[in-house]
Amino acid sequence: MIKIGVIGYGYWGPNLVRNFAETNDSSVTYVSDKRTDRLKLVQSRYPNTTVVEDPDDLISTPDVDAVVISTPVSTHFDLAVKALRAGKHVLVEKPMTCTVEEGEKLLEEAARAQKTLMVDHTFIYTPAVVKIKELVSNGDLGRLLYYDSVRVNLGLFQHDVNVLWDLAVHDLSIMDFILGEQPTAVSATGVAHLNNQPEDVAYITCYLRNNLIAHFHVNWMAPVKVRRTLIGGDRQMIVYDDLEPSEKVKVYDKGVSLNEGPEGVYQMLVSYRSGDMWAPHLATTEALKNEASHFIDCITNGKKPQTDGEMGLRIVKILEAADKSLDNRGQPVQIN
Amino acid sequence: MIKIGVIGYGYWGPNLVRNFAETNDSSVTYVSDKRTDRLKLVQSRYPNTTVVEDPDDLISTPDVDAVVISTPVSTHFDLAVKALRAGKHVLVEKPMTCTVEEGEKLLEEAARAQKTLMVDHTFIYTPAVVKIKELVSNGDLGRLLYYDSVRVNLGLFQHDVNVLWDLAVHDLSIMDFILGEQPTAVSATGVAHLNNQPEDVAYITCYLRNNLIAHFHVNWMAPVKVRRTLIGGDRQMIVYDDLEPSEKVKVYDKGVSLNEGPEGVYQMLVSYRSGDMWAPHLATTEALKNEASHFIDCITNGKKPQTDGEMGLRIVKILEAADKSLDNRGQPVQIN
């Protein structure tokens, strides 16, 4: 039985607490939050959980084996380092840290502590993304040509991070998981429309190997909600629409190939193929439930998390490079 | 009665011929095409039209008042210049020319000849785009924040131009018409997946005044057809979906504003407003029919076309700058 302490009971914290409370082999022993009314809410829902204002009390108690950090990004690094140094396993909200520098230090701390460090990139644990990963890994799509995602909506406006760190972080983690490959360079554009506020509309292009290109569109000010990803291969193509209630993943037996024309290479012929469409049945388990079980499993059995600190760092690297490019109107930025 | 000669009876030419044949005050007296079978087809459909292989015969005859050029882009400049020098009015397919340099020369020729020069940016003549222009011009949307368009599909692969010059040209012309303003800089990215073939996937960001940003996504290799534009203002927002059979334009009474919080400017509050949605009724007239009438009207009454050479040149300037940026992975390129 892994004893979990959750720091932060704001927007996402309640989901984390609920899932760890309902997962076998774990219990939520502590919750901390600076706001008294949030702690009262925890108490009414979980009478057996200890609530504290100061996260240090949670980190230092022997009654916590693993710390779950669900606080603003700027606090992730300090809290995670403290927890690791106190000998706790750590699950931290995405994005893992504010900078690459912090991210690299955090990985060193985790290695030194020999504890599990996992990042809460929740989408990786959805049945839809797991299915797409399987289809791409099998080679069903053929050679990959492009990856294109849109995540827009008239939604919550974050004051502390821009729309890339708030929304694109989801899609970058999905891409990382599906493609298993880090971009070599990025170009990003975007603007802030409200004074003293971060960028609210942004676009990123990532360059990958073999002419594979990935593009991300994120927007906090769109009149309609769109959560759609296209993944094109030369044999098959996928449309992943997260808003579809049941058929979230559609696989199109469509592709394109280049053949020599009757007069040789100087007259190449492009041919299109259009066949059936297929929507695989997907399980309906909640992603966070899968993720909570996976975290417990990694702690218990010393496994490497699917969304480990290395992955968290890769995402932060892309975001940091994208910010730099965005400030220079799309000027490309290399990723080491 | 304006006598029309049409050069090129390939993919688009038949639509041009049909519309000029059916428009009052014009008749199609000549059609030229290098391919005998295409000319035979013209003859069977329009027994009274003269068909010739050599476009020079069409340009030089006194039986043609206006020349309509529907041939590959690389031939536009030469044919248009010849026609203007022969004293003919000219309607040329989009994009107007291959380069800015050609475009500027063509405008000089038209000025010298004192003839009408119009570019076939067909979408400007659709009821949907006319309605959006009206809504934006009225100020109904408030301050404009962003313009975002997607035009993708598993479609025809052009060998002579890349996907920007084939597809983005439509959306750039729509933006030019609606915003009435030229971008100051562009950043573009994209890749070619087939050897010795032009780019088939591309993205452009255009920077305009007052933090207005416009973005274009075009793709010849998408499994699904999408033709959707979002236009966000701080008072209202528009979704223009060209594939909707009847409600192509939807106006959302949604917006966002920034207000001082109780503790002053250091604590700004973003507020969202969400109200009704409204889809104006649109006429169902064919765009090309409107365009043909407009061309005849401009010739007859000496009016300035809505899609005149100046506009054609503005679009070519964006495309040329985008190509340059795309070659440098998004490096921004200024537009004079």
Added chain:
Amino acid sequence: MIKIGVIGYGYWGPNLVRNFAETNDSSVTYVSDKRTDRLKLVQSRYPNTTVVEDPDDLISTPDVDAVVISTPVSTHFDLAVKALRAGKHVLVEKPMTCTVEEGEKLLEEAARAQKTLMVDHTFIYTPAVVKIKELVSNGDLGRLLYYDSVRVNLGLFQHDVNVLWDLAVHDLSIMDFILGEQPTAVSATGVAHLNNQPEDVAYITCYLRNNLIAHFHVNWMAPVKVRRTLIGGDRQMIVYDDLEPSEKVKVYDKGVSLNEGPEGVYQMLVSYRSGDMWAPHLATTEALKNEASHFIDCITNGKKPQTDGEMGLRIVKILEAADKSLDNRGQPVQIN
């Protein structure tokens, strides 16, 4: 503070308990259920609520002012009568009773007891249905021509009632509320596909005054979920799609009229009008929350519920007539 006792903590009961627990001016003092595990669940969630197995204990205690009945239909009548005789107000799940006879007796009991009797026709309390009622009552639609609803899905199979009593009951209550009028006759068809099971697919036509016709399609075995109602007037028409996340109600400025032709009444001309479409903004409050407040308000202030016993009885009358017609393959059945 009204003290609520809820009988039945199965599928719907938890929603009732939660809403009455969260509504001001009411508290849930008792819950009864025959199943021990359900009572344990209640206790873990609401430590201050008394749980009992026998509903009679709940009905007889002075610690309950109003009884909410969320049990199989066959038990509604007995429980509701007992509760009224014990001087309690009653909110009963839909359909109110199994038969018209029971329904009439129940209304007599409520009149005698001078207590509030309300039926849980939840849809009447949704912002969408309230908005439609307003539009129809205002006369915005002109003369009503037809009402057509579809409610289908691969869903729960009820063993105790057929698909009419399970699904059509929703739409009949919405129609009753919107039209404010009882059908004069019904014709219904349907079949049972599984041995010894009730009808799983059914259709009802209701005849109303002035050539208004209403039709209902319900199906437990459809591969896709549809919840759509069309309401046609000669001036405007409504599409109500309950599965749309935000634009559930669309009002079409479309209509049809009959005019005399140039040669008089023997040559009537039908003319169609097609104009704008408009989707009013709807509040997002939970229907059951509105309903719970309304029930408390009716008890406290002696108001007549919008979904009172009279309405509950009207719906049961239609269902009973529809069953009779269905058994005779559509033979029409009059409603008194």
Added chain:
Amino acid sequence: MIKIGVIGYGYWGPNLVRNFAETNDSSVTYVSDKRTDRLKLVQSRYPNTTVVEDPDDLISTPDVDAVVISTPVSTHFDLAVKALRAGKHVLVEKPMTCTVEEGEKLLEEAARAQKTLMVDHTFIYTPAVVKIKELVSNGDLGRLLYYDSVRVNLGLFQHDVNVLWDLAVHDLSIMDFILGEQPTAVSATGVAHLNNQPEDVAYITCYLRNNLIAHFHVNWMAPVKVRRTLIGGDRQMIVYDDLEPSEKVKVYDKGVSLNEGPEGVYQMLVSYRSGDMWAPHLATTEALKNEASHFIDCITNGKKPQTDGEMGLRIVKILEAADKSLDNRGQPVQIN
């Protein structure tokens, strides 16, 4: 080379003429129409076709082998009989005749004349319907449970026939083709909203063998266009949406079965199965082109048409029975 004469160049006639003109092995030698302007239009489009006002001239000429009848329903019988007696093959618009009596006489005439009699039930020749027929015939759906179709729209108002004979005729022919079985009884309801005009909204339930039920909803006054058919089997289910541009047919691996519970037949368990969805690729050939070729093939090779007079008569029988039921508010009518 079969010489075709087409009677009636109104709404549908031009499509028939075009397809027979473009089909190999046939030419359109004659067209007749009472309206001079329509004949002029034919002449401008088909200079080699003879145009006449009187259909008798077309029927009697040796320069016509087969007569295509595209006129109001009330004239079908007389024209078709004349053509058969003149030794011509006949393709007649749907519905074949106004009454069963006429239909039976027409079949006798065709048998006597030993000529091909085919009915223009166009949908039978669409790739979508052919694919559905194949899936149903293969037994892929398991035991069929229900067939449900909706065809509604604010459309043309027919003055000579009601909405059943105008719209339901399409779906009845599709059902006849797919199920290969005639209903034993029908119940229909509907109303006429405009004085002296036919019914504009109607519903039909058809009873078939083995508890299979088919239902049809047609409406000339709906604000939105819907063309959707659900076909449910106990193993798979189909959704056929004719308005989808490419994925018109979707096959759901969903079904329902009844199993004995642990305590035997008195406690049956209904179990649902939900699996993948699959949309077969469909050819894009025009239905009428397939139909024209089929008619020529039947004439030339003495084949029995897929939409022969027998089928045309079956549809008229259902329509006549439905009219009778509709007049009696759903009272069931047997079909012999």
